[in-house]
Amino acid sequence: MYILGLTTMGDAAACLIKDGELIAAAEEERFSRIKHHVGFPYKSVEYVLSEADIQFKEVDHIGLYWKPWVVGQRILVTLNTLPQSWAAFNSRRKRGLEQVGGHYKQMFFMQQHLKETFGDSKFKFHYLSHHLCHAASCFFVSPFDHAAIFTVDGTGEDCTTLCARGEGSRIHTLDRIKLPHSLGQFYSAMTNFLGFDMFQGDEWKMMGLAGWGKPEFYDYFIDNILIPIGKNKFHFNTNLLDHHLAKDYIFNLEFMKVVGPNRKPDEEITQAHRNLAATAQRVLEDIVIKLLNWLYEETQETNLCMAGGVAFNSLMNGRIMTETPFKNFYFQPAAGDSGCALGACYQIWNSKLNKPRNFVMNHAYWGPGFSDAECQRVLDQKGLKYEHFSEETLVRKVAQVLAEGYIVAWFQGRMEWGPRALGNRSFIANPTDPEMREKLNHQVKLREWFRPLAPSMLEEASCEIFGTDRYDPFMITVFPVVEDMRAKIPAVVHIDGTARPQTVRKEINPRYWKLIKEFECLTGIPCLLNTSFNIQEPIVCTPEDAVNTFLKSQVRYLVLGGCLIDRDQTSSENKLIKNFF
Missing domain, CATH: 3.30.420.40 (ATPase, nucleotide binding domain)
Structure with missing residues (x-):
């Protein structure tokens, strides 16, 4: 069927x-x-x-x-x-x-x-x-037979937040929060207040900016904007901050008298803007944790499943894992x-249909995949020179150029499901280079300086990097990095000493695991910097997309399946930039 x-x-x-x-x-x-x-x-x-x-x-x-x-x-x-x-x-x-x-x-x-x-x-x-x-x-x-369920976003038909309990093939609704009280719409409104664009998914930007500020306006927000009510409710005061007006960058004067004027998209980001981002982030986290504590009381479940756009908030998810009574977690990658x-x-x-459950989604590789022959055909059409290697030789060569400080555009297997690049459609680089974040954000990704980058790490290295077992194959949670490791992998550690990891399991993505392992053999570091293979566009899907984005990026190396492309061997004019990238 x-x-x-x-x-x-x-x-x-x-x-x-x-x-x-x-x-x-x-x-x-x-x-x-x-x-x-x-x-x-x-x-x-x-x-x-x-x-x-x-x-x-x-x-x-x-x-x-x-x-x-x-x-x-x-x-x-x-x-x-x-x-x-x-x-x-x-x-x-x-x-x-x-x-x-x-x-x-x-x-x-x-x-x-x-x-x-x-x-x-x-x-x-x-x-x-x-x-x-x-x-x-x-x-x-999820891998759970029974669990508490929490979904939260801007809005569905009329519901913005759902608390439920799952058991077998049934989901039992416990509580719903309806419009206009929406955590997602609150966060989107603040995204536009800070000069970003909710229609482009710029909530990521506010989350990234939050780490650089302090929640200066917390008391005002919790008393006037996003107000907790009892154990399982909140009130979003749309008189002071309206999501629909925010779409057009229209904001309440009374609100701006307290927090200052809204930032225009082309204005410099000041410390006040950073503090507002930190305030919005902290208020969101605290409200969600309050709701989840109630959900635990109601269900007494130790397993928690989460989805909805707000569940992408990795800073929030890290706090959920450490500050709520739940023990086991499943955050949906899409x-x-x-x-x-x-x-x-x-x-x-x-x-x-009341069918029994028979599937666990333990990876996100559900999109199109392409054979080496298909990749080679595209390279031939584009006139790009390449060498084809066995997997063993390929990972050895790529690990070497990564250790030397080059950025690699890495295209493998089936495309990821969801917004995270998880080692099949990724730009990858050496996380030990303190300047690598600037290189990728400014010269390659063409985006803001404060945008964080993430590590893809061997599952076996979790304790070494985070001090305890952390398993997150979907790169959707943030955890503190142990003190000794922070200086070793500065390109993937946030300003507050945390990181948003992808733990790579050998049996799920063997080629990517082997690459990271080979890089560890060369450098002693069991992780790579990983960011999505795109430049102001959706993540690449096809070999044609990959080649087009690679050529725009001026990154030196591209890997399509088993094919390795060195830009210096393809076009002599690009040799001028090889030492930079």
């Missing part, structure tokens, strides 16, 4: 499972090359069907991650803003009309659209709750809306 899951608004994606086993999953942005692609995921659907080698008519069930008729709470929230602010009311009204005439209308006719696009079929179509899809995406593919395509599949398979 084949089940197809879809997300069709921001972060459009498709996922396919067969008899409860995940076959393929991918975000549309990787094919369209448009970040956070909005719209139907045509190419993603084509890809997952091709990966399974089936035709559309063989799909038995299709799930959509949204119930478009659930609009009552949104209408009520919009009407309630009218007495306080015409601007806020009008912003919500315009957004609502755009959605009804656009995304929502398409969703109502989704079954017909699918048949017109991919051919007639007898599939059964399911409209599914957004937050239950988030919950299914983390619990049903925690945002794209991951709801996965959740839609398992919500149908486990909950709707």
Whole structure:
């Protein structure tokens, strides 16, 4: 039995499972090359069907991650803003009309659209709750038979936060928090207040900036903006900080009298901006920890599964792992809306069809993969010189150039599912070079100086780097690095002495593990610097994408499968920069 899951608004994606086993999953942005692609995921659907080698008519069930008729709470929230602010009311009204005439209308006719696009079929179509899809995406593919479940994002149909308990093939809802009280919308509003762009996913930037500041305005925020209520509620005061107005960079004067004016996108980042980022981060963390402590009291579960866009907040996740009573954790690697395509599949398979669970998602490599022959064909078409090596020779040569201080564009196997590059679509480098962060951020990635970079480390080295066993294959948590290691790997240690690791297990990604192991043999350091293989674009998907981005980057070395490309041997004019990169 084949089940197809879809997300069709921001972060459009498709996922396919067969008899409860995940076959393929991918975000549309990787094919369209448009970040956070909005719209139907045509190419993603084509890809997952091709990966399974089936035709559309063989799909038995299709799930959509949204119930478009659930609009009552949104209408009520919009009407309630009218007495306080015409601007806020009008912003919500315009957004609502755009959605009804656009995304929502398409969703109502989704079954017909699918048949017109991919051919007639007898599939059964399911409209599914957004937050239950988030919950299914983390619990049903986790290693736990039972767990507490916490999903948190900007909003679904009307719910922004879900507390639940999972048991077997069932998810039992314990509590919901509805609009306008949203942790995700609070964080996005502050992202725009600091001059970034929530529509481009710039919440990452505010999280990165937070480590450079102090929570100077904490008391004001907790008393006036994001206010805790009892053990399991909070109030987001949209009169002082409105998410919809923030989209247009419009902010409340009373709020700015306390925290200062909002930063314009081209303005210098000051210490005040850093402190505001730190304040927003700390308030978010404290509210979430409060809610999770309540969830533990209600469930007495030691296992916790999390999803939703806010679950990408790795700083928060590190505190959750050390400051809540939970002992075991599963953070979904595609925690945002794209991951709801996965959740839609398992919500149908486990909950709707009442099938027993038979799959654990212990890695994120569910996208397209390419053979060495396909990679060589692209290199030949581009006129790039390359050498093809056995795996043993390849990892030895690449480890050597990494030890010498070069950056390598590394393209292997199947593409990662979710926004993290996990060693298959990565720029990799030597973490011992204190200038490497600046080189990658400024000269290669073309992004802000404060953006952190992460280590990919051997699973066996966890105690050496963090002082205790830490297993995070999805690079979604932050932990303190032991004092002795901080000076040894400065390029991947944050300003506060923490790092966001990917632990690499040999049996899951053997070639990447061997590369890190070879690098350790040369340098004594059991990790590499790893950042996503992209430059102001979605992460590369195909060999063509990889070559195009490599040529833009001026990085010297590219590895496509077993092929090693040295830019100096390809174009003599690039020899001028070889010593820098």
